[in-house]
Amino acid sequence: MTETAPPSEFARAPGPVGPPTVGPVAGATPPFDPFDPTFRADPYPVYRRLREQDPTHRSLLGFRVFTRYADCAALLHHPDASSDTRNGAAFRAFLEQAPEAARRFAELVSRRRSFLFLDPPDHTRLRGLVSKAFTPRVVEKLRPRIVELVDGLLDAALERGSLEVIEEFAYPIPVVVICELLGVPASDHEKFKGWSRSLARALDPDVVLPVEVLEHRLEAMEAFHHYFRELIDRRRAEPQEDLLSALVTAEDEGDQLSEDELLGTVTLLLVAGHETTVNLIGNGVLALVRHPEALAALAADPSLARSAVEEVLRWDPPVQLDGRVMLADVEIGGVTLERGEQPVILLAAANRDPEQFPDAERFDIERTDNRHLSFGHGIHFCLGAPLARLEGQVALTTIARRLRGLALADPAAPLEYRENLVLRGLARLPVTFATP
Amino acid sequence: MTLEIHIDRELCMGSGNCSFWAPGVFDLGDDGIAVVLDSEAEPPDKVVLAAQGCPTQAISVLRDGEPLS
Numbered sequence: 001m002t003e004t005a006p007p008s009e010f011a012r013a014p015g016p017v018g019p020p021t022v023g024p025v026a027g028a029t030p031p032f033d034p035f036d037p038t039f040r041a042d043p044y045p046v047y048r049r050l051r052e053q054d055p056t057h058r059s060l061l062g063f064r065v066f067t068r069y070a071d072c073a074a075l076l077h078h079p080d081a082s083s084d085t086r087n088g089a090a091f092r093a094f095l096e097q098a099p100e101a102a103r104r105f106a107e108l109v110s111r112r113r114s115f116l117f118l119d120p121p122d123h124t125r126l127r128g129l130v131s132k133a134f135t136p137r138v139v140e141k142l143r144p145r146i147v148e149l150v151d152g153l154l155d156a157a158l159e160r161g162s163l164e165v166i167e168e169f170a171y172p173i174p175v176v177v178i179c180e181l182l183g184v185p186a187s188d189h190e191k192f193k194g195w196s197r198s199l200a201r202a203l204d205p206d207v208v209l210p211v212e213v214l215e216h217r218l219e220a221m222e223a224f225h226h227y228f229r230e231l232i233d234r235r236r237a238e239p240q241e242d243l244l245s246a247l248v249t250a251e252d253e254g255d256q257l258s259e260d261e262l263l264g265t266v267t268l269l270l271v272a273g274h275e276t277t278v279n280l281i282g283n284g285v286l287a288l289v290r291h292p293e294a295l296a297a298l299a300a301d302p303s304l305a306r307s308a309v310e311e312v313l314r315w316d317p318p319v320q321l322d323g324r325v326m327l328a329d330v331e332i333g334g335v336t337l338e339r340g341e342q343p344v345i346l347l348a349a350a351n352r353d354p355e356q357f358p359d360a361e362r363f364d365i366e367r368t369d370n371r372h373l374s375f376g377h378g379i380h381f382c383l384g385a386p387l388a389r390l391e392g393q394v395a396l397t398t399i400a401r402r403l404r405g406l407a408l409a410d411p412a413a414p415l416e417y418r419e420n421l422v423l424r425g426l427a428r429l430p431v432t433f434a435t436p
Numbered sequence: 437m438t439l440e441i442h443i444d445r446e447l448c449m450g451s452g453n454c455s456f457w458a459p460g461v462f463d464l465g466d467d468g469i470a471v472v473l474d475s476e477a478e479p480p481d482k483v484v485l486a487a488q489g490c491p492t493q494a495i496s497v498l499r500d501g502e503p504l505s
Contacts, residue, residue, distance in 0.1 A: 077492065127449070128468070135464040136452040306456075371489045381451040381491035389456065 040417045043320070043424075044361075047349035056335045061090070061207075063342060064335065067349035069356035069373070071333035075345050077378030078332075081324035082119050086110060088325040089340035094207055101214040102206050108221055112260045114268035116380065126261055127383060129250055130269065133181065133243050136386040142177060146391055149173055150398045157403070158435065165429035169399070170281035171274075173391055178273025182266060183235065183242025192227065192270070195220035199267075200275040204421040224267045232262065243269075269384075277388045279318035279425030280309070281395045286415070286429060287312055287363055288400060289408055294365045299400040305393035308365035312392065314372035315363050320348040320424045322376060347373045348424070403433035439475045439483055440498040447494035454495060457486035462495075470494070480504070 039046060050057050051067035059065055066072050075081050085091045095106055109117070115126040132138065153172060157163040175193075179186060202209060202217035209217075232248055239245040244266060251257045257265075288295040288308075298304050322345045326337045337343055351372045352360040375382035382388065399406065409430035416427040441461070450468035454461075460477025462470055475483070480497075484504050487495040497504040 124449075131450050131468045132466070134452075135450060135468055136455050137464060369485060371485075375451075375491075377491045379449050379492055381449065381453070386452045386456070 037414075037417075041415055043348070044352065047346060048352065048361075050346070051349050051353060056333045059344075063090070063344055064337060065344045065346060066333060067346045067353075068333060069350040069353035072345045072347060072350035072373055073377050074332055075324055075343060076322070076373065076376055076380070078324075078330060080326060080328040080330050081343075082327050083117055083123070083324060083380055084113075084119050085117060085323075085325060085342075087327060087340065088342045090342050091325075098206060099211045099214055101211065101218045105202075105214065105218045105221060108218070108225075109264070112225065112264040112267075114264040116268055116272075120379070123379065125256070126265060129247065129257060130243065130265065131383060133246075134383050134385075134387055139386040139390055142181070142387070143390060143394070145180070146173065146177060146394045147398070149176055150394050151402075154398060154402050157433075161435045162409075163403070163431050163433070165285050165431055166278065166282050166426055167428075169395070170278045170285070170429075173281065173395055174273050174277035174388075177387070177391065178270060181243055182269060182273075183240050183244040184231065184270065188227075192224065193274070195223050196271050196274040199224070199271050200423060201420060203275075203423060208421065221267070224270070225263050228263055228266050232259075272384060275423060275425075276318050276384070277391050279423060280312060280388055280392045282426045282429055283316040283318060283424065284309065284312040284392060284396045285399060285406075285431070286426065287316055288396065289406055289431065291363050291365075294363065295400055295406060298365060298397060299404075302397045302401065304365055305397045306389070307367060307370065308396060309389055309392040310370045310372065311363060311365045311367050312396070313374040314351045314357070314367075314370055316424065317348050317351060317372070317374035318424060319374065319376075319422060321346050321422055345373075347376075403431075405432070405434040407432055438499075439480055439504070440501075441472045441475050441483065441487075442496045442498075443470050443472065444494040444496075445469050447492045448490075449492055449494075451491045453489050453491060454486040457489050458482045462486060 047067060050065065055066065055068045055071065057065040057067070066075060095103055098106075113122075115123045118126065150173060153169050157168065163169060175189060176186070178184075179189065198213075198216040198220035201213055202220075206214065231244065235242075235245045235248045236252070239249065247257065247262055247265065251259060251262050288298065294308070298308050323342055324345065326339055326341045326343070328339050330337050332343070351357070351374065354360045356371075357367075375385045375388075409432045415429075418425050418427045448469045450464055450470065452464055454470050455463050458478040460474055461472065461483055463473050465471045478486075480499070483497055487497045487504075
């Protein structure tokens, strides 16, 4: 979950005197700054402009930014597009002059790499050890527990008469579920909430991160590994009916999983469970309150749950972009990516490509052919997708049904997004609703 | 007229996307790899959609020996 993967780039706004942008319409695409609050509030006009005017945009540091659906999908399942950033020329060059905290972190995750940042055969082996726990049928068994959690959070909101969606609804659902699934004691939630945030922030490319963020990230990773080491020892002494115990058994049985890999894997699962579905639910509630007709339709007809969640994923994805490293020279979208290059794959832009989605800018919870790229594509397709879908479906249909008159608490106030480039999610989302 | 559905077990990585798009037709087995339950449980267009939505393109659909996806 935490690598320097997607190359930086998007480039800090070059400004009028910056070096020239190389691309088919150099100069025609105005520069943009992903850390500009206007961009964060609504990045989609910028994505659209890139896709229409410069779909293989070469950003200032030289990274290619892909925004068309066909190009992004082709890259995501290209056999020569590696997920292992250690193959990246820019990554290696950066590390040579990087702050101490970045180099130590790179060393740590290189040793305890998770399958998110590995290629076959290691990716296949490590993912295979946990994939059975996330199949749709296994996940469906968690439905009663998810329903109970969601109802409990909404009961509390109705009693209070107020709800801040992110902290009081979107966050606790996936966190409680992943902790129970892994076998992490509920009493420890508070302990690693901060660590998880530090690691999520640091999913962004190292070059755009201040040194304090890099230091917090290193500390968080070390704290996680220390925490899991102790928990692993406890499970080894006394196995439980949880995924962690199953992985410990796999490690003990020999050649399937080393201790470093076990630490990399459980840290990935826990952080992924903390930082992604929260944004699916948060972005989903926001999309619904901004489209009252969709909110009313979902409240009246829970069978729209599936298509509604897919539409939220397409329209405002929790993970905005992904990166790869080329292992050979490959032509994509009319340009040649050279071996070692690190293309940026703008999933959120591809999801609004009119070549793939009719009326692509429109939020339509009844859309049928909705093959968005928000879970990725190819062998790295999101392992947790069945769980995220189920949590999203239960959360969005239940809040639509139970909180009548759901609306933004202060429609005039600017939305507060978390400072993150790869992940897109609100810091806060206070809503109002009718109290019985 | 019945559809013939093939799953490449080497390519399948168990995303569960096929069983999401065409639930009666596909499922994942205990090994996490996709299986065909009943090729006629959903209309052909949904089956084709499920095949096209496979992240690793492990599914092929044929009608009268002709590929549909």
